[in-house]
Amino acid sequence: MVTPADLAIKDLGPCRHPSPVAEKLGEKATVYVGEADKVLFDDRLSAVLADASGARPPAFELAGPRNRVFWDPKEVRAGIVTCGGLCPGVNNVIRGLVLTMAQSYGVPEIFGFRYGYEGLVARFGHAPMRLDPRSVEEIHRMGGTVLGTSRGNQDPHQMVDTLEALGINVLFVVGGDGTIRGAMSLVRAIEERRLSIGVVGVPKTIDNDIKFIDRSFGFESAFAAAVDVIRSAHVEASGAKNGIGLVKLMGRHSGFIACAAALASADVDVVLIPEVHAELDGPCGLLAHLERRLARHGNAVIVVAEGAMQEHCTSSAEPMATDLSGNLKLKDIGLFLRDRINAHFRARGVEATLKYLDPSYHIRSVPASPSDSVYCWNMARNAVHAAMAGNTEMLIGRWHGRFVHVPMPMAVRMRKQVDPTDDLWMAVVEATGQPLSFC
Amino acid sequence: MVTPADLAIKDLGPCRHPSPVAEKLGEKATVYVGEADKVLFDDRLSAVLADASGARPPAFELAGPRNRVFWDPKEVRAGIVTCGGLCPGVNNVIRGLVLTMAQSYGVPEIFGFRYGYEGLVARFGHAPMRLDPRSVEEIHRMGGTVLGTSRGNQDPHQMVDTLEALGINVLFVVGGDGTIRGAMSLVRAIEERRLSIGVVGVPKTIDNDIKFIDRSFGFESAFAAAVDVIRSAHVEASGAKNGIGLVKLMGRHSGFIACAAALASADVDVVLIPEVHAELDGPCGLLAHLERRLARHGNAVIVVAEGAMQEHCTSSAEPMATDLSGNLKLKDIGLFLRDRINAHFRARGVEATLKYLDPSYHIRSVPASPSDSVYCWNMARNAVHAAMAGNTEMLIGRWHGRFVHVPMPMAVRMRKQVDPTDDLWMAVVEATGQPLSFC
């Protein structure tokens, strides 16, 4: 259950300064966001009627520029850090943060920390980069992050040491689940020292699996890149007798990329995602389904999310390891399926040709699509507006088509996943023609 | 003011048949949409609190498959017609309609009417095409519409004649504002004859200017194509001393494409849209602003929506003509600006080089992007689900991130426009650095 308190945003204090944005644009030019501008957590009619007790239903604070700001912009020294794996659009976000701070607010000093949270720990020796409008002007044309990145969190106290040493009072953190947890520890450490440093997040997840973000930045660019690879798998599968194209896509816990890429490409016959259990053997298993498909159509394209079917390739005897970000190290379901499918058809005496494609790094490194470029610009703008208003321990979310403020603890409370009883999976089943179970 | 009654969807009667979709997928597999599944018209907290009178706030019916359907699928003879200008994704919509009808419901006969509403009028002599899964399998790889299109409405009674003659009981209409009005006349004529024929719309507007559609299909593909053209304008402008790139984009009444393309490209200095008045002459006019920009930066890129600044290029003496769709014929603001800017700099003795790009047909004809492909699939699926449930005189909308049913009269009541005091225009102003007025 979500209560109104869960959605309350922390701030560093009242907004004492007139906003330079408001000064530039005039009082009437823009509707500044006020106290009552909140978005209902659940906007179905039934939800509101149920709550007709008179209690205020939970609602998110709307993102956007405020009439008054907490910080005197001339005294802001901002920092930006990018963490975790690459994702299309990170450079667009960096660019948007810098341009909005410099041009809309007149923030004089902006530092880019290098190689993720390592850049905030002195002993790694990564000197921060100075960022200004000129240095970020063209960076969105390339994928990746000009700041570099690394996985894993660092000691929050050492990170605060660096922030204090440089006089940083606003820090933007671009990262996923683990990075947000790291930012929450950092806020704890800041509060322990009674410092006034705002920490604002721009959520990054190529898997689109963070709650309260209708769509994460880079997600559309990623599945668009996947469509090209699926087309290649389809072409390879069509070119051989009993040709099978097997494509492994991102998706550790959530199958959004696999689903969206399959819907967009229209060339996929089977989609395997972590949220939907699938048998491998037996008459209701993938292998038997594949055999029937080849017999009828002569070829097949399978898309598997990296987190799917893990129960088939792990053994209870062997506990799963974790990586630097604390993520469980998954078994490689792509190689596993490749080998099992090949073995199956060899055993059945059927000549089949499987081509396996694993385009992960290629997809993560593409530049942001035009649509993601717009989206990143708005994420970045709103993150700056939120930070200037003195908010902290929050991130920019997207709820029912509007940018909102999401408390960090809410964002990491649970993961967004494909609901196998809901619309997206239904669309996939209708589009691929795959049965709900392989029977 | 919108009342609950405004959002009520017409249907042809109660749903008497079990749904084949439900039979295939099982009762529990999917959450079928029920009576209470509506989406609040306004999901801001303040709106709901204000309406705490006990009255039900207005809410849209959720789109999606129903447990029971109105039509016996085996008796459905469906028609599809595409109207108006080209827009990326029309072929994807046709494909999605045909595949969902044939594969999810087992509809046996589907006709594609040729060249818009002309195809429904016998005297034009356009024989309809038979459509089945095989004939539409690959059509989404190309832009345009395999059915052809035309502008303008036709006599509704002659259209009903054709529907009756062919025994069509479900008609899907893909088109914009004018097309929807045509469909409403058609529904009148059907009702006059007391026929049971459902008319369901898939709203098409490359300008993204239909209300209750967060984002129209093809819109993202269109502004993505525009970004390439703007980059060319930027390259041309940078290559010449006092280089000016002028790009005319679609947008008769609404500047959404101009705004989105400018945000996505990051190369634009001035955006001109119908919703925002701009002076041409005088110290606060575009020409003076342009001169200042060239003096400081040496080049400039201008994006102008086709409906912008019409007051500058029309005279009250000469009343505006209308085209076959009943749209006012706009003056060509692109050529007008090209000539006025050239004349201005000539008069001022400043050597400037203006390159004018008008990519309209190129943009309209691109294939749907991966993201639009997913979106078109969902628009089409939900249109079939709505039609099978017996609904009529409605279209598929998208409200706060969910697919909903929108009564046709609501959809054409007013046009969606860029609000110059709201977030999108604010984002453009921050991104381009252009002043609110050219002063």
Next chain:
Amino acid sequence: MVTPADLAIKDLGPCRHPSPVAEKLGEKATVYVGEADKVLFDDRLSAVLADASGARPPAFELAGPRNRVFWDPKEVRAGIVTCGGLCPGVNNVIRGLVLTMAQSYGVPEIFGFRYGYEGLVARFGHAPMRLDPRSVEEIHRMGGTVLGTSRGNQDPHQMVDTLEALGINVLFVVGGDGTIRGAMSLVRAIEERRLSIGVVGVPKTIDNDIKFIDRSFGFESAFAAAVDVIRSAHVEASGAKNGIGLVKLMGRHSGFIACAAALASADVDVVLIPEVHAELDGPCGLLAHLERRLARHGNAVIVVAEGAMQEHCTSSAEPMATDLSGNLKLKDIGLFLRDRINAHFRARGVEATLKYLDPSYHIRSVPASPSDSVYCWNMARNAVHAAMAGNTEMLIGRWHGRFVHVPMPMAVRMRKQVDPTDDLWMAVVEATGQPLSFC
């Protein structure tokens, strides 16, 4: 040494028929190719002067339409077969063969054999497809081959059985080195039965390693696709501290794709090809060079052709296996280098992050680029003109910018390779800055 005799083209007899092409276009419209239209094998001045003995220097027969043809077009029954791995443009070639035969010559019957040479052997049970202009109209928009393909040769006598049974008198073979050898055996078998069946080749090699083909079709499309992948490797390498991007590209015996992709991308620091020996260990080895590069620049991108450095990953104890096409099965130099580089930096206590990309199937499956589309059209046209003139056991080549006829035995006599003392490798060395040996 090449003698004029080596370049003589076999034909099936004198050209008895007026050409329908000539009839359509008129005598003067086109310069028909005559006896004296040959292209010098070596067009350097020194070569011709050296041969001023009066002997005719070796010269290739020019490709193109003849005034008279050997076959009566109305009696031609043609076959097309595509063999070996996928390569961009195969569908364009099929399309060009069919359209030129049907439209320029009026050939009435064209068969497409399925799945390579298997399709010519009855026991595999692959029925041939009928091909006509309508069925091939759109196939060039997709990569791959609509006929399917397989590796390896088949028994020539069983293949002739099929040709005789179907009454085929002209066979087009699209394939590489091994396929051409197969076609030569087929010609032997045809001659033994004293049949009049022409066999004309369209050489296909994504590696661009067939002699007398300045540039093979699909090669430009392939290295263009590789450029995208290299950019991703560059982005990944730049995003991490001591980031290394390692890309394995095609090139079993010849490094043309690796060289061209490196030159085109401008993001590559080291290129490894089969023709140039490279040490791995020691002060003049790749590993030491890489370490120096990381110390100076912080990241590196390596492109390795699949056939490079095989001496490092094979042992004399273990003889190399061969695949169905008779090609030696190479060791996977990509995985080998990945592991050796990782081990090296681990042993040196240097934290480095290597990302490995192996895009082979993706690259092979892309559609032909516009430039390759033109090229494929010309290869196909000229193959038809050559076949209609009664030539056999020959293929279409490209020599010094002109299409020529190449005897099959000449084409397989040796392989085209990058000459480490010549211009291409020099251009790579200048572009990457890599030393001639890693010292």
Next chain:
Amino acid sequence: MVTPADLAIKDLGPCRHPSPVAEKLGEKATVYVGEADKVLFDDRLSAVLADASGARPPAFELAGPRNRVFWDPKEVRAGIVTCGGLCPGVNNVIRGLVLTMAQSYGVPEIFGFRYGYEGLVARFGHAPMRLDPRSVEEIHRMGGTVLGTSRGNQDPHQMVDTLEALGINVLFVVGGDGTIRGAMSLVRAIEERRLSIGVVGVPKTIDNDIKFIDRSFGFESAFAAAVDVIRSAHVEASGAKNGIGLVKLMGRHSGFIACAAALASADVDVVLIPEVHAELDGPCGLLAHLERRLARHGNAVIVVAEGAMQEHCTSSAEPMATDLSGNLKLKDIGLFLRDRINAHFRARGVEATLKYLDPSYHIRSVPASPSDSVYCWNMARNAVHAAMAGNTEMLIGRWHGRFVHVPMPMAVRMRKQVDPTDDLWMAVVEATGQPLSFC
């Protein structure tokens, strides 16, 4: 007639210095180009036999690095100037010139002159840019020219003043026909002052119409961009009853882009080029042909080169004007045809829908394709090698697949055009199915 003397390259004197390239790469590593390395002007066997008189046939000097160079690289002060209209790849050429000079030869100072020849004339006040490897590293990712450009020549004496003032001894000129003539005047002026300044050209012509350049840089990128536009025209034409897509492409005097784009797109029904006369009216005219085509197929796509059919839209009464580059100002054949076709069908009472696309600026501004990127790199490298060897008044050409040195007077002696009796036009006629005359 071309004589050996015509192909002799001017140089500034003997090569007195060892080449740093040779020093770096070692004597044996690369085959340095020697005196005898020339390419026969005509490599057809018949040509050589005819010349068996013992006379040396004309031959081009091969491009490439020399063992010894004329200039002491440390004393070279180089300049680069780009002139005329934009063309894909100019930035790649600039980058290649700078990198090869700086990295292969160690040239210490390189100036980029701004806005074409204007940048060499003091009174325009365009300060030159300093160029070094860092400043050009990323410029190839964008189209256009970072130096800017302008049309037209300037007074050669004023240009030499600037070269002398800056101490430039090597000047690279990137431009077309008119620019090369300007460079020849510049060489005259240099010679009059008895200065030792080398002038080396990199020929730029998006129309591919300079002699002795098999293929000009940017040409492939240009027609590839045109293919996209033609596809849009095809989609528009297919979407309307009697739909006509009309695309105007570059090609003032030569139809190479129109031909190549038509061959590559496979969607074109009529190609109109300057080299082939076409009637407009009458039974053998374009209009009658178009009417027959619509009656049979329902739609048509026409590609017209800008210089085609000029005789139809000019009158002898009105003499043609010239632009700054001295080019005749062509009448707009695109608008002319659009209006004449529309008028024709209106007069005939046939409802037809014509969509006109004029993508010129868009095509000129695209970045170089991967294949052009390789080509530009080689053009630039070889220009530097030629300049360092002391050559002057020459440009880099491409003859029979090899880079060669072409004397400037030879290059402008005549224009390269499509030969209507030769292979390219034949390929177009076969591909489009258009008749040789519209009868």
